[in-house]
Amino acid sequence: MTDTDSNAPRERDEIEGRLLVVDDDRPIREGLRRVLTAEGYDVRIAEDAEEALRLARESPPDLVVSDLNLPGRSGLELIAALQDRGIETTVVVLTGHASIESAIAATRRGVYDYLTKPVDRANLLDVVRRGLERAALRREVLLLRREMMQSGRLTRLVGRSPAMLELYREIEQVAPTSASVLITGESGTGKEVVARTIHQLSQRASGRLVATNCAAIPDALLESEMFGHEKGAFTGAVAARAGCFELADGGSLLLDEIGEMPADLQSKLLRVLEDGVIRRVGGDRERKVDVRVIASTNVAIEELLADGSFREDLYYRLNVFNLHIPPLRERPEDIPLLAEHFLHQFAEEGSKVAFSDAALDHLSAHSWPGNARELRNAVQRALILCSRGEIQPEHLPDPRRRRPQPPREDGDAIRVEVGTSIRDAEKALILATLAACDDNRTRTAEMLGVSAKTLYNKLTAYEQSQGEGAGS
Numbered sequence: 155m156t157d158t159d160s161n162a163p164r165e166r167d168e169i170e171g172r173l174l175v176v177d178d179d180r181p182i183r184e185g186l187r188r189v190l191t192a193e194g195y196d197v198r199i200a201e202d203a204e205e206a207l208r209l210a211r212e213s214p215p216d217l218v219v220s221d222l223n224l225p226g227r228s229g230l231e232l233i234a235a236l237q238d239r240g241i242e243t244t245v246v247v248l249t250g251h252a253s254i255e256s257a258i259a260a261t262r263r264g265v266y267d268y269l270t271k272p273v274d275r276a277n278l279l280d281v282v283r284r285g286l287e288r289a290a291l292r293r294e295v296l297l298l299r300r301e302m303m304q305s306g307r308l309t310r311l312v313g314r315s316p317a318m319l320e321l322y323r324e325i326e327q328v329a330p331t332s333a334s335v336l337i338t339g340e341s342g343t344g345k346e347v348v349a350r351t352i353h354q355l356s357q358r359a360s361g362r363l364v365a366t367n368c369a370a371i372p373d374a375l376l377e378s379e380m381f382g383h384e385k386g387a388f389t390g391a392v393a394a395r396a397g398c399f400e401l402a403d404g405g406s407l408l409l410d411e412i413g414e415m416p417a418d419l420q421s422k423l424l425r426v427l428e429d430g431v432i433r434r435v436g437g438d439r440e441r442k443v444d445v446r447v448i449a450s451t452n453v454a455i456e457e458l459l460a461d462g463s464f465r466e467d468l469y470y471r472l473n474v475f476n477l478h479i480p481p482l483r484e485r486p487e488d489i490p491l492l493a494e495h496f497l498h499q500f501a502e503e504g505s506k507v508a509f510s511d512a513a514l515d516h517l518s519a520h521s522w523p524g525n526a527r528e529l530r531n532a533v534q535r536a537l538i539l540c541s542r543g544e545i546q547p548e549h550l551p552d553p554r555r556r557r558p559q560p561p562r563e564d565g566d567a568i569r570v571e572v573g574t575s576i577r578d579a580e581k582a583l584i585l586a587t588l589a590a591c592d593d594n595r596t597r598t599a600e601m602l603g604v605s606a607k608t609l610y611n612k613l614t615a616y617e618q619s620q621g622e623g624a625g626s
Contacts, residue, residue, distance in 0.1 A: 203227035315485035329355035339479030342527030345450040361405025369411035369607035387436025472532035497532040516547040
């Protein structure tokens with residue numbers, strides 16, 4: 155360590171902090187301890203990652219100063235292990251072999267600063283001081299976040315029911331880690347909002363969150379959407395294009411409606427999750443990516459596992475941590491809070507519009523099968539109908555009004571002869587439901603409990619088979 159200052163004690167602000175110094179070179183770690191202890195810091199030392207993890211579990215440090223080249227686990231692996239255990243700390247790394255690659259890797263892991271050996275004493279103390287200021291700010295943010303949670307909010311999530319408070323707690327646990335997350339819940343419950351909250355509270359918040367809907371993209375294009383393609387890879391590929399994994403490098407990738415991913419692409423995704431390497435369609439060059447994958451689905455993925463349409467090994471790789479979002483009907487106490495939240499979103503600044511007590515009672519009486527999305531649309535419509543004053547029940551949907559139901563055993567009954575194939579019976583049900591919904595495919599898919607993509611594929615298959623029959 156170099157010393158450009160005199161031996162007189164440096165004046166500094168009184169910033170308390172628990173420091174952990176990790177270095178396999180004894181003279182260096184002892185020297186660091188002496189310098190930092192002289193500044194009034196509480197300093198512990200470790201010679202490798204295993205000892206550092208043990209000490210961090212006993213008493214989480216405010217700041218870690220670690221060598222990158224440690225015996226056994228490297229400094230970067232130590233940082234990852236701390237994050238995986240939910241130990242939020244500011245990290246400064248030291249190395250005697252600086253390189254652009256190691257600096258980039260350290261930055262992606264959320265490292266606060268990067269110092270080369272021999273370390274200048276004044277520079278070290280300045281970095282530690284600023285790092286502890288950052289740690290103190292993070293603690294304040296964490297305290298504020300927990301106060302918000304108690305009031306029923308976590309970033310864009312709203313709700314103070316026991317189920318939502320438990321969801322907030324689970325998000326706080328998993329967000330700082332690098333674990334893959336599978337978010338489950340009905341359509342409209344806010345799965346993308348949960349994914350964005352995880353990203354915002356993670357070490358990757360400075361990177362991108364890239365979202366792609368596996369159900370909205372044709373199977374033939376989904377691989378290119380995820381992994382990119384080279385020029386000329388297929389008809390229409392007039393230029394090279396980066397895929398979602400490359401765009402999300404250093405950040406997070408949300409794979410919405412993961413249950414709709416075709417089987418051949420599932421195996422390729424599994425390989426990327428295991429190796430962290432992608433290859434563009436039509437290309438032969440492998441590209442290393444550092445991406446946290448968050449997946450979501452509104453279908454019972456266990457059923458997809460049972461019928462073999464979803465790979466079991468991919469499921470376990472994605473479902474490291476499961477977050478389930480309860481439907482609105484299971485947490486009616488959150489309806490008024492959500493409604494007020496949406497009203498503030500849509501109301502013009504300075505607007506005096508508010509809900510009457512009768513309107514809030516009216517909202518709470520509705521089961522909201524479309525969940526928060528349906529409630530949001532209802533509030534927006536009510537605000538249009540009532541531009542000033544109070545929103546009354548007549549401005550809101552009638553909770554007694556039932557959604558269209560599939561045909562039943564009445565005048566519109568579907569009659570299926572004994573011996574009819576399951577495929578033909580399914581076709582009759584789908585077409586009858588589509589007719590009952592006035593050819594509204596979105597509503598038809600919701601009623602049948604399938605994704606819009608599944609319905610589209612089935613209707614396309616019916617049209618093709620009809621065309622083939624007409625031509626025979």
